[in-house]
Amino acid sequence: MSAAELGLALSVFLACAVEAVEALTIVLAVGTTRSWSSAMSGVGAAVLALAAIVAALGPALASLPIDTLRVAVGGLLLIFGLQWLRKAILRAAGLKALHDELETFREEAQAARAAGAGRSSFDGYAFTISFKGVLLEGLEVAFIVVTFGANQHRVPLASAAAGLAVLLVIAAGAAARAPLAKVPENTMKFAVGVMLSSFGMFWGAEGAGASWPGGDGALLAIVPGVLLSAVAIAWAVRRTLTAALGAEAARRTTAST
Numbered sequence: 001m002s003a004a005e006l007g008l009a010l011s012v013f014l015a016c017a018v019e020a021v022e023a024l025t026i027v028l029a030v031g032t033t034r035s036w037s038s039a040m041s042g043v044g045a046a047v048l049a050l051a052a053i054v055a056a057l058g059p060a061l062a063s064l065p066i067d068t069l070r071v072a073v074g075g076l077l078l079i080f081g082l083q084w085l086r087k088a089i090l091r092a093a094g095l096k097a098l099h100d101e102l103e104t105f106r107e108e109a110q111a112a113r114a115a116g117a118g119r120s121s122f123d124g125y126a127f128t129i130s131f132k133g134v135l136l137e138g139l140e141v142a143f144i145v146v147t148f149g150a151n152q153h154r155v156p157l158a159s160a161a162a163g164l165a166v167l168l169v170i171a172a173g174a175a176a177r178a179p180l181a182k183v184p185e186n187t188m189k190f191a192v193g194v195m196l197s198s199f200g201m202f203w204g205a206e207g208a209g210a211s212w213p214g215g216d217g218a219l220l221a222i223v224p225g226v227l228l229s230a231v232a233i234a235w236a237v238r239r240t241l242t243a244a245l246g247a248e249a250a251r252r253t254t255a256s257t
Helices: 003-033 036-062 066-093 101-114 124-152 155-176 185-207 215-256
Strands: none
Touching: 003 036, 003 101, 003 124, 003 155, 003 185, 036 124, 036 155, 066 124, 066 185, 066 215, 101 124, 124 155, 124 185, 185 215
């Protein structure tokens, strides 16, 4: 397996695992507080919709000229990757709260109880919330699967990585019967942001006519470079924030004396 294929599989797996954990929390909340059968019906409908999206977009993207495909895919991956990376840096720097699955579960469960009891055996609220949660969390994964797979002509590999991630999350959730709060979700999001940004730069430049030294092997330098840059930015922002808070505390102390 080449460096690009390994990176493809790892990126898709991590991204899908993160989104699957978040979708699992939503489904658990409405399933335990309202109706498991309706919640699972919503999950099934969302999975079918996502499968149809992948099946439709995959061949359509693969039919584009390779340079056009790489520029488009590279640009889109860079946009998505930088969004993930920006949020991860803000969390690491302390400017954005870390994602807490237990808190999300409590909020979703409270909202489900407040919605009132269903009037029939089919719970429309549980179905809708599960469908929306899985579809929205899955759309980004579907996009990553399609773009990565189409660019490398390895949609089956990308789909297999996504499927493995979902199965592992489902198995872990079934065993725990609770939100997967101990999964290092914030760290995984940081890693996904780094991977998507790296591949976005790599493929976008190739599509524009650039030639990377070492071909796919250049990713072994690009990924660590992006990672170190992101870590340095997070460290610098946290240090600046700490200094600003210290100065503000000192000012208040001086003003009060």
